[in-house]
Amino acid sequence: xxxxxxxxxxxxxxxxxxxxxxxxxxxxxxxxxxxxxxxxxxxxxxxxxxxxxxxxxxxxxxxxxxxxxxxxxxxxxxxxxxxxxxxxxxxxxxxxxxxxxxxxxxxxxxxxxxxxxxxxxxxxxxxxxxxxxxxxxxxxxxxxxxxxxxxxxxxxxxxxxxxxxxxxxxxxxxxxxxxxxxxxxxxxxxxxxxxxxxxxxxxxxxxxxxxxxxxxxxxxxxxxxxxxxxxxxxxxxxxxxxxxxxxxxxxxxxxxxxxxxxxxxxxxxxxxxxxxxxxxxxxxxxxxxxxxxxxxxxxxxxxxxxxxxxxxxxxxxxxxxxxxxxxxxxxxxxxxxxxxxxxxxxxxxxxxxxxxxxxxxxxxxxxxxxxx
Amino acid sequence: xxxxxxxxxxxxxxxxxxxxxxxxxxxxxxxxxxxxxxxxxxxxxxxxxxxxxxxxxxxxxxxxxxxxxxxxxxxxxxxxxxxxxxxxxxxxxxxxxxxxxxxxxxxxxxxxxxxxxxxxxxxxxxxxxxxxxxxxxxxxxxxxxxxxxxxxxxxxxxxxxxxxxxxxxxxxxxxxxxxxxxxxxxxxxxxxxxxxxxxxxxxxxxxxxxxxxxxxxxxxxxxxxxxxxxxxxxxxxxxxxxxxxxxxxxxxxxxxxxxxxxxxxxxxxxxxxxxxxxxxxxxxxxxxxxxxxxxxxxxxxxxxxxxxxxxxxxxxxxxxxxxxxxxxxxxxxxxxxxxxxxxxxxxxxxxxxxxxxxxxx
Numbered sequence: 001x002x003x004x005x006x007x008x009x010x011x012x013x014x015x016x017x018x019x020x021x022x023x024x025x026x027x028x029x030x031x032x033x034x035x036x037x038x039x040x041x042x043x044x045x046x047x048x049x050x051x052x053x054x055x056x057x058x059x060x061x062x063x064x065x066x067x068x069x070x071x072x073x074x075x076x077x078x079x080x081x082x083x084x085x086x087x088x089x090x091x092x093x094x095x096x097x098x099x100x101x102x103x104x105x106x107x108x109x110x111x112x113x114x115x116x117x118x119x120x121x122x123x124x125x126x127x128x129x130x131x132x133x134x135x136x137x138x139x140x141x142x143x144x145x146x147x148x149x150x151x152x153x154x155x156x157x158x159x160x161x162x163x164x165x166x167x168x169x170x171x172x173x174x175x176x177x178x179x180x181x182x183x184x185x186x187x188x189x190x191x192x193x194x195x196x197x198x199x200x201x202x203x204x205x206x207x208x209x210x211x212x213x214x215x216x217x218x219x220x221x222x223x224x225x226x227x228x229x230x231x232x233x234x235x236x237x238x239x240x241x242x243x244x245x246x247x248x249x250x251x252x253x254x255x256x257x258x259x260x261x262x263x264x265x266x267x268x269x270x271x272x273x274x275x276x277x278x279x280x281x282x283x284x285x286x287x288x289x290x291x292x293x294x295x296x297x298x299x300x301x302x303x304x305x306x307x308x309x310x311x312x313x314x315x316x317x318x319x320x321x322x323x324x325x326x327x328x329x330x331x332x333x334x335x336x337x338x339x340x341x342x343x344x345x346x347x348x349x350x351x352x353x354x355x356x357x358x359x360x361x362x363x364x365x366x367x368x369x370x371x372x
Numbered sequence: 373x374x375x376x377x378x379x380x381x382x383x384x385x386x387x388x389x390x391x392x393x394x395x396x397x398x399x400x401x402x403x404x405x406x407x408x409x410x411x412x413x414x415x416x417x418x419x420x421x422x423x424x425x426x427x428x429x430x431x432x433x434x435x436x437x438x439x440x441x442x443x444x445x446x447x448x449x450x451x452x453x454x455x456x457x458x459x460x461x462x463x464x465x466x467x468x469x470x471x472x473x474x475x476x477x478x479x480x481x482x483x484x485x486x487x488x489x490x491x492x493x494x495x496x497x498x499x500x501x502x503x504x505x506x507x508x509x510x511x512x513x514x515x516x517x518x519x520x521x522x523x524x525x526x527x528x529x530x531x532x533x534x535x536x537x538x539x540x541x542x543x544x545x546x547x548x549x550x551x552x553x554x555x556x557x558x559x560x561x562x563x564x565x566x567x568x569x570x571x572x573x574x575x576x577x578x579x580x581x582x583x584x585x586x587x588x589x590x591x592x593x594x595x596x597x598x599x600x601x602x603x604x605x606x607x608x609x610x611x612x613x614x615x616x617x618x619x620x621x622x623x624x625x626x627x628x629x630x631x632x633x634x635x636x637x638x639x640x641x642x643x644x645x646x647x648x649x650x651x652x653x654x655x656x657x658x659x660x661x662x663x664x665x666x667x668x669x670x671x672x673x674x675x676x677x678x679x680x681x682x683x684x685x686x687x688x689x690x691x692x693x694x695x696x697x698x699x700x701x702x703x704x705x706x707x708x709x710x711x712x713x714x715x716x717x718x719x720x721x722x723x724x725x726x727x728x729x730x731x732x733x
Binding site for chain 2: 027031032036039040095097098099323324326328329330331333345354356
């Protein structure tokens with residue numbers, strides 16, 4: 001997902017806090033009072049107060065389906081704005097660890113309150129925490145909105161919004177945006193889910209249908225109707241090739257639709273949002289050559305053999321900072337943005353995104369992105 | 373004794389020892405959670421409150437009692453910041469939390485030693501090459517002769533005085549340690565590199581002086597001398613305390629010193645054994661352990677430098693039992709007893725070698 005800057009004007013709170021924060025980060029000021037001390041003091045005064053962090057208070061929790069909840073959030077003044085379809089990173093501390101996941105906003109852009117709609121993932125750390133432990137009144141830390149899966153300022157004549165399962169969330173924000181912008185041309189919203197009981201936002205959509213004449217809604221239940229195939233979609237929306245399409249859903253679903261676009265040589269634009277935050281790459285066997293992307297230095301290299309990443313990087317001509325080379329000093333520690341590594345000392349294999357790893361004792365077990 | 377004799381363990385026993393130490397480590401590392409983060413955050417809160425309280429007493433207090441209280445509170449803050457918080461956070465003991473304010477590679481502390489230079493001289497050099505003569509620059513800090521294997525020079529006559537001065541200005545000793553002045557004067561370090569290192573040290577020291585000896589005294593207006601003297605004494609107390617604790621970690625009677633050639637091709641188990649025999653513990657209360665940054669558990673710290681330090685008291689009995697099982701020396705004692713042996717060592721090696729009969733070990 002590329003994050004693009006949509007040049008959102010800064011809020012009054014940002015204008016006020018930015019110079020203060022910059023001053024506190026000056027090394028001479030920092031040696032007297034640390035930014036973290038100021039932040040902690042502000043938090044002690046009021047949990048929503050911060051110089052740098054968007055925090056939101058949970059004001060309402062709605063059960064959408066058996067395994068999906070919507071969290072309505074009241075942001076503090078540092079929140080800028082979002083465009084329909086964008087996502088935020090939600091950060092929560094779970095058992096002492098900072099856990100961050102990406103969720104699309106389902107609320108209407110410009111609304112006073114934000115909403116994220118979260119489906120419980122089997123074994124998911126954050127989704128289960130939000131479902132089981134988050135209560136009204138809790139405070140969640142958020143990033144600003146990001147993402148380029150958005151509607152343009154100039155809306156096309158014919159639109160298709162296509163979603164499956166919990167991929168409906170950014171699409172819901174788009175529908176709300178289109179209604180608010182009084183879109184009066186031709187809008188088809190095609191949604192696929194297992195059963196009527198799994199239909200997220202069913203009630204809200206029923207309500208919307210009454211007051212939004214441009215909207216044509218098609219819901220496909222995969223448990224009762226035939227399996228969703230490109231042909232089903234083509235049959236339901238025959239003028240696919242004339243519509244600008246925005247799509248979000250499970251990877252397999254989106255790949256199938258992309259295939260349809262390719263096979264039928266459809267020229268109309270197809271925008272898609274990969275719903276899973278980072279596609280989990282299956283761990284390859286030790287020693288398999290993989291590509292390591294060093295994001296900060298914009299250099300890539302391919303691994304050879306099962307050596308630690310530090311050795312691999314040096315072999316490729318890079319010279320990462322390092323010290324002991326045996327996993328003690330952490331000089332070579334860097335953030336692995338995505339991918340799977342094996343800790344050569346413990347044998348532990350980890351795929352967690354944004355994880356600190358030591359290059360000297362980590363071996364690549366999938367393609368990696370590092371902040372080197 | 374000159375160098376550590378090979379330990380009595382066979383290759384299989386070393387490997388077995390390694391596995392058992394790893395198991396002790398895993399037991400704690402797989403159990404890290406909220407309680408560990410809560411502990412370090414509590415320490416940070418106490419440290420901040422102590423600093424604010426101490427500075428307030430020095431600024432606004434009246435009379436000598438409030439001055440003494442202010443000095444003690446500020447010294448307490450600096451000790452907590454340097455020992456239980458700074459030293460431990462910079463070892464990466466809390467990197468697993470993902471909290472950017474507890475990140476080992478960006479943390480900076482309230483002492484004349486630059487954080488980045490500390491990470492190099494301490495985490496890289498000292499913790500990797502612990503007690504290897506010629507590699508571990510903490511062995512006498514290039515100032516003191518701590519073993520008969522170090523060549524005696526006439527300047528060592530002044531060793532007791534040098535030791536006293538190092539204790540009084542310990543933060544500058546630690547701060548200038550990574551300059552490697554000796555290497556530079558022998559032409560083994562390029563001038564540019566030395567200048568860059570010197571610049572870091574001077575800048576950090578200037579920041580500390582600006583804060584403690586210029587800004588805060590100036591803010592106190594007519595109380596400036598009171599604040600200046602208070603800040604100086606707080607720094608002095610911190611220097612003395614950290615000096616005593618740190619010297620008891622590796623220079624007590626019975627710690628082993630190694631030759632580089634004996635430590636090549638070390639396995640993890642060999643490394644564990646070197647860390648164990650090169651470190652010594654201090655006994656004391658929970659408060660004592662916290663005030664020492666848990667360096668009172670130097671052995672456990674050297675075995676597991678990135679384990680949250682407040683867990684050391686929990687693993688110490690297991691390590692001690694393991695030592696008993698393998699017939700290894702677990703060096704521990706009271707602060708007074710251990711420091712006494714450190715002083716004995718410093719005084720012993722003040723004298724030229726021909727007059728020394730043997731190291732008391």
